[in-house]
Amino acid sequence: xxxxxxxxxxxxxxxxxxxxxxxxxxxxxxxxxxxxxxxxxxxxxxxxxxxxxxxxxxxxxxxxxxxxxxxxxxxxxxxxxxxxxxxxxxxxxxxxxxxxxxxxxxxxxxxxxxxxxxxxxxxxxxxxxxxxxxxxxxxxxxxxxxxxxxxxxxxxxxxxxxxxxxxxxxxxxxxxxxxxxxxxxxxxxxxxxxxxxxxxxxxxxxxxxxxxxxxxxxxxxxxxxxxxxxxxxxxxxxxxxxxxxxxxxxxxxxxxxxxxxxxxxxxxxxxxxxxxxxxxxxxxxxxxxxxxxxxxxxxxxxxxxxxxxxxxxxxxxxxxxxxxxxxxxxxxxxxxxxxxxxxxxxxxxxxxxxxxxxxxxxxxxxxxxxxxxxxxxxxxxxxxxxxxxxxxxxxxxxxxxxxxxxxxxxxxxxxxxxxxxxxxxxxxxxxxxxxxxxxxxxxxxxxxxxxxxxxxxxxxxxxxxxxxxxxxxxxxxxxxxxxxxxxxxxxxxxxxxxxxxxxxxxxxxxxxxxxxxxxxxxxxxxxxxxxxxxxxxxxxxxxxxxxxxxxxxxxxxxxxxxxxxxxxx
Amino acid sequence: xxxxxxxxxxxxxxxxxxxxxxxxxxxxxxxxxxxxxxxxxxxxxxxxxxxxxxxxxxxxxxxxxxxxxxxxxxxxxxxxxxxxxxxxxxxxxxxxxxxxxxxxxxxxxxxxxxxxxxxxxxxxxxxxxxxxxxxxxxxxxxxxxxxxxxxxxxxxxxxxxxxxxxxxxxxxxxxxxxxxxxxxxxxxxxxxxxxxxxxxxxxxxxxxxxxxxxxxxxxxxxxxxxxxxxxxxxxxxxxxxxxxxxxxxxxxxxxxxxxxxxxxxxxxxxxxxxxxx
Numbered sequence: 001x002x003x004x005x006x007x008x009x010x011x012x013x014x015x016x017x018x019x020x021x022x023x024x025x026x027x028x029x030x031x032x033x034x035x036x037x038x039x040x041x042x043x044x045x046x047x048x049x050x051x052x053x054x055x056x057x058x059x060x061x062x063x064x065x066x067x068x069x070x071x072x073x074x075x076x077x078x079x080x081x082x083x084x085x086x087x088x089x090x091x092x093x094x095x096x097x098x099x100x101x102x103x104x105x106x107x108x109x110x111x112x113x114x115x116x117x118x119x120x121x122x123x124x125x126x127x128x129x130x131x132x133x134x135x136x137x138x139x140x141x142x143x144x145x146x147x148x149x150x151x152x153x154x155x156x157x158x159x160x161x162x163x164x165x166x167x168x169x170x171x172x173x174x175x176x177x178x179x180x181x182x183x184x185x186x187x188x189x190x191x192x193x194x195x196x197x198x199x200x201x202x203x204x205x206x207x208x209x210x211x212x213x214x215x216x217x218x219x220x221x222x223x224x225x226x227x228x229x230x231x232x233x234x235x236x237x238x239x240x241x242x243x244x245x246x247x248x249x250x251x252x253x254x255x256x257x258x259x260x261x262x263x264x265x266x267x268x269x270x271x272x273x274x275x276x277x278x279x280x281x282x283x284x285x286x287x288x289x290x291x292x293x294x295x296x297x298x299x300x301x302x303x304x305x306x307x308x309x310x311x312x313x314x315x316x317x318x319x320x321x322x323x324x325x326x327x328x329x330x331x332x333x334x335x336x337x338x339x340x341x342x343x344x345x346x347x348x349x350x351x352x353x354x355x356x357x358x359x360x361x362x363x364x365x366x367x368x369x370x371x372x373x374x375x376x377x378x379x380x381x382x383x384x385x386x387x388x389x390x391x392x393x394x395x396x397x398x399x400x401x402x403x404x405x406x407x408x409x410x411x412x413x414x415x416x417x418x419x420x421x422x423x424x425x426x427x428x429x430x431x432x433x434x435x436x437x438x439x440x441x442x443x444x445x446x447x448x449x450x451x452x453x454x455x456x457x458x459x460x461x462x463x464x465x466x467x468x469x470x471x472x473x474x475x476x477x478x479x480x481x482x483x484x485x486x487x488x489x490x491x492x493x494x495x496x497x498x499x500x501x502x503x504x505x506x507x508x509x510x511x512x513x514x515x516x517x518x519x520x521x522x523x524x525x526x527x528x529x530x531x532x533x534x535x536x537x538x539x540x541x542x543x544x545x546x547x548x549x550x551x552x553x554x555x556x557x558x559x560x561x562x563x564x565x566x567x568x569x
Numbered sequence: 570x571x572x573x574x575x576x577x578x579x580x581x582x583x584x585x586x587x588x589x590x591x592x593x594x595x596x597x598x599x600x601x602x603x604x605x606x607x608x609x610x611x612x613x614x615x616x617x618x619x620x621x622x623x624x625x626x627x628x629x630x631x632x633x634x635x636x637x638x639x640x641x642x643x644x645x646x647x648x649x650x651x652x653x654x655x656x657x658x659x660x661x662x663x664x665x666x667x668x669x670x671x672x673x674x675x676x677x678x679x680x681x682x683x684x685x686x687x688x689x690x691x692x693x694x695x696x697x698x699x700x701x702x703x704x705x706x707x708x709x710x711x712x713x714x715x716x717x718x719x720x721x722x723x724x725x726x727x728x729x730x731x732x733x734x735x736x737x738x739x740x741x742x743x744x745x746x747x748x749x750x751x752x753x754x755x756x757x758x759x760x761x762x763x764x765x766x767x768x769x770x771x772x773x774x775x776x777x778x779x780x781x782x783x784x785x786x787x788x789x790x791x792x793x794x795x796x797x798x799x800x801x802x803x804x805x806x807x808x809x810x811x812x813x814x815x816x817x818x819x820x821x822x823x824x825x826x827x828x829x830x831x832x833x834x835x836x837x838x839x840x841x842x843x844x845x846x
Contacts, residue, residue: 153674348578348609355624355671398613401582414582432616433768464619466661488760492775527769529776530615531760532724536734545725552616 001281013289020296021304024335031331033374034419035426040324048324056315068314072410073307079408082342086146093139100132105288123249129180130256133173140166152344154359157368159339165298168291175284181260182277184251185220185268189277198243209244212236218251218258220265302338306409309336313410330419333411334371339364343403343413349396360386360393363403363413369393370420379427384564391429394421432556433526435563441501444521447562455561464557465550467543468516474547476540477508483534483544489527500524504534504544511547520555528552570695571601572641572686573633575651577610579797580644586836587797590821591643591688593834597825598696598704602641605632610647611654619657620667626654627668630685631677639684641691643821645796648687649721652728655681687722689795689820690731693739701746706829708748711844714823715752715789715815716740717780717803719796720760734758743820744793747827754787756780763802777806785815792817 029045032038040048056062071077080087102110103118103125112118118125147156183189190213195201203210203223211228213219213236228236240248251258264271271277295301312329343363344350353361360369369390372378378387394417403413425434436444461469468474483504484490493500502510502524510519519525525548534544580587595602611625630651633640642648658665658679672679692701718740726734737758741751762776781803784792792815794800803817825835832840 349614349625351608351625351628352611352614352621354674355621356618392617396614396617398578398609399582400578400609431767463663466619466664488776489765489772492779493769493772527765527772529720529760529762529764531720531764533720533758533760536724536726543725549615550619553618556617 001278001285006285009286009289013293016293017295020293024296024301025304027335028328028331031334031374032327033330033334033370033416033423034327035422037327037330037419040327045324045328049328052325061315065311065314068311069307072310072314076408078310078410079340082406082408083146086143086340089139089142089144089146091139092135092142096132096135096139100129100136103132104129119247121248121251123253126249126251127253127255130177130254133176134256136169137173140169147341152341152347152350152359152362153354154344154362154365156339156341157359157365159299161294161297162299162339165291165294165300168287168294171287172284172291175280175287177256177260179277179280179284180254180257181264182268182271182280184218184254184257184261185264186272186277187219187221187268188272190219190221193244197247198239208232208235209239210236212240216250217248218261218265220261220268222269299337299339301335302409305332305335306338308332310410313412326415329412330416331374333413333416334367334374336409336411337364337367338409340408342406342408346402346406348398348400348402352396353393356392358389358392360389361396362393366390366393366397366417366420367413370416370423373420373423373427387429388560388564391424394424395431432552432560436521436526436555436559437523439521441518441520441522444559444562445515445517448517448520448558451558451561451565455565456558459557461554465554467547468511468550468554471512474508474511474542477505477512477542478540479505479509480539481505482537482539483508483542486533486537488531488533489524489529493527500527504528504548507548507551508542508544516551517558519551520559525551525555570599571603571638572691573605573607573636573638573683574602575607575610575629575633575640575642575644575647575685577607577642577644577647577797578613579646579801583801584797584819587643587800587819587821589834589836590819590825593830594821594825594828597828597830598701600691600696603636603638605636605638607632610642610644610650612646612650615650620664622650623654623657623664624668624671626651627658627672627679628675628677630655630683631672631679633683634679635677639686641686641688643688643795644798645687645719645722646798648685649729651685652730655685656728687731687795689722689740689743692824693743698742698746701743701824702748705746705748705827708827709823709841710748712749712791712841713752713789714744714749714791714793715754715784715787716744716757717761717792717794717796717799718758719794719799722795723758740793740795740820744823747824749791749823749827752784752787752789754784754789756783761799761802762806763798766802773802774806777802778810781806781810781812781815785812789815791815791823793820793823794818795820 026042029042029049056065076087076090079090103115104120107118107120115125120126120129190210191201194206194209198206198209200206210219210221210224211232214221214224215228215233251261309332312332341364344365347353347362349361353359359365369378373390378390397417399414399417401414404411407413424430429435487504490500490503500523502519502522504524507519507522507524510516528545528548530545530549532545535542535546538544574591576588592602607629609625610629611622614622614625629640640651642651658668659681668679686695718737722729722731723734723737731737732739744751756779759780760776761780762773765773765776781792792803794803794817800817800819807813807817822835822837826832826840832838
């Protein structure tokens with residue numbers, strides 16, 4: 001490969017990587033999530049982060065952070081707690097990658113300095129290179145296996161950039177092994193080296209050496225078949241010791257490439273003809289460069305963001321540099337998430353997500369929706385359905401905190417969810433209790449009449465609200481007002497300016513009159529505390545509170561349909 | 570005595586002291602607690618979809634059933650929700666069919682085997698107030714305590730099966746067992762206001778304040794709770810309130826102190842200050 005081409009490509013990918021890093025890191029100070037994120041400017045946020053970092057690093061907390069760095073960042077303690085298989089896989093892959101990078105990819109820069117008498121064709125390096133490559137492959141395989149065990153019933157969120165990066169990594173590893181195998185088996189390479197180091201490329205004079213390299217070094221000579229005589233091999237070994245041994249260990253220690261070279265032997269003539277070594281080298285090197293340039297734009301940017309997140313989490317409240325720091329930490333979370341899905345497997349509402357068929361209840365999916373909302377992509381027209389599902393996910397979260405406590409990169413997800421809910425509300429998607437009360441009950445009832453009845457055919461009334469659907473459950477109401485008299489919401493709300501529009505007894509009466517739609521948007525239905533005083537006290541045994549719960553669920557469903565109908569109109 | 574501890578969502582994240590003190594007290598009393606992979610009881614989904622709420626609840630019941638255990642809920646709302654779900658499953662065959670199908674996808678079945686107990690019913694009925702009283706080492710003699718039942722352990726009575734929903738005595742008896750004096754207060758059966766916090770925060774706050782004022786007026790020095798929702802709502806209402814004459818304490822903490830357990834093991838910063846005679 002021409003040096004100029006190599007260097008141009010290297011510098012181009014380094015520049016792209018650097019620009020990408022600047023862009024992604026600046027997002028930590030640009031992206032606004034949560035109501036408290038609206039005021040501070042990116043400059044203020046960056047300044048707060050710098051000041052805060054310096055003050056934390058100069059405090060006694062720094063020692064603690066050193067521990068966090070070793071245990072959480074290097075040894076992945078939090079991942080260990082979540083699953084040994086993935087932990088081992090991740091450790092293996094990272095270790096293999098880092099060592100391969102140092103010893104092999106950066107050989108001219110570092111490898112030669114770090115490793116004594118480094119030669120790519122000598123042991124132990126010949127062996128280690130294959131070992132590191134296998135560590136990466138095995139590590140990735142273990143992580144995938146661990147991932148498939150933590151099933152949530154939903155496919156992982158689509159991530160084309162991340163998948164492409166993994167494909168690039170696979171290309172680098174496979175071409176690397178193939179290239180090594182090709183070089184081992186290549187007769188052309190043998191003659192080139194022989195000329196350089198033994199002073200001849202004459203096949204006749206090299207006969208003993210050829211015999212030895214064919215039988216012990218895996219070179220595929222087209223004109224040399226079958227076993228060699230011990231005499232010839234002994235002569236070859238003499239020559240080898242003089243001219244080759246200083247730079248060449250037996251390639252059998254390259255435990256992946258050598259068997260591969262043996263397997264490739266019959267095809268070597270064709271591969272040499274087609275200059276496979278050149279093609280493989282180009283593929284190998286350019287896949288590395290493309291990977292380097294694209295790294296900041298994939299989820300593998302977490303190599304930078306996740307350690308930072310862990311350190312911030314370890315710094316405790318000191319790491320938040322209030323208030324600008326907390327805001328920046330949320331933006332960082334979007335990058336630090338590795339989409340491992342451990343949170344999803346632990347999520348308290350995962351059974352609800354499965355039953356409702358809405359993955360946006362699950363943390364890792366919700367985080368992507370939060371990213372989309374922060375980037376202004378969620379609220380675009382044409383994505384209304386997804387937006388509503390995202391809001392359902394946001395508001396059905398019970399804040400149990402299990403996602404946060406199991407997050408291997410230490411994200412404060414509860415804080416992120418709270419901020420995301422506030423942003424949804426600001427964008428016109430508050431909790432149902434809020435959006436329902438934005439209109440009076442009679443307006444909702446009028447709007448409901450305009451919705452075609454078949455819009456609700458998929459959710460028959462008797463299935464989702466059997467008590468409200470069955471007149472037998474409320475027709476006994478004699479309007480005695482006992483329910484109203486015991487209702488704490490009626491009692492305390494009226495005196496304090498939070499009065500309800502209907503009373504429980506009026507809600508029952510509207511049901512009796514067949515005016516159910518009039519109740520759905522009422523304050524009484526939505527301000528009902530569900531305390532069951534009414535139901536307990538009803539002399540007719542009417543299940544008033546149970547009906548109220550049903551009416552609220554019905555309200556979410558039907559008035560929700562009115563809302564999205566309005567959005568489409 | 571062995572139960573699957575159903576902590577729900579609120580206790581681990583917002584009131585870990587309730588978990589700590591429950592475990593400490595029950596260990597002391599010889600009750601074994603088992604941790605299963607429970608999820609949300611279904612309560613927050615009740616306003617959203619009846620089916621989804623019952624499925625979530627039934628999954629938890631089925632998990633306990635598979636382990637051959639009864640559930641123990643320290644949260645009144647989890648207790649009420651799980652029992653409500655059992656009622657709905659019992660009376661609605663079509664719902665039961667849908668839920669059975671959803672559970673089958675995970676290899677789970679619900680056959681009504683697992684019972685649901687609340688912490689207070691376990692202490693009062695399975696163990697007995699007299700057993701507790703006999704185990705008390707440092708009684709809270711003279712401490713006037715108002716019992717906050719929590720709506721969903723009481724009502725609807727036929728579902729909760731807890732005590733007489735109109736005139737319960739179970740909690741007062743348990744308070745008496747610690748040596749404290751239960752206080753009769755007119756609003757003891759009212760809602761704490763917590764369920765309204767999202768929908769109508771001002772009204773929710775008013776409801777909590779009215780209850781606290783009523784307890785103070787009735788001479789209580791302490792509001793004793795057995796539900797994270799009530800407890801956290803009172804705590805929030807008390808924060809910044811000029812009247813600090815009453816404190817909120819979990820029943821497990823009150824009992825634990827009386828049993829002579831160290832305050833730290835109950836999630837308390839310090840034991841109760843000695844009372845002026």
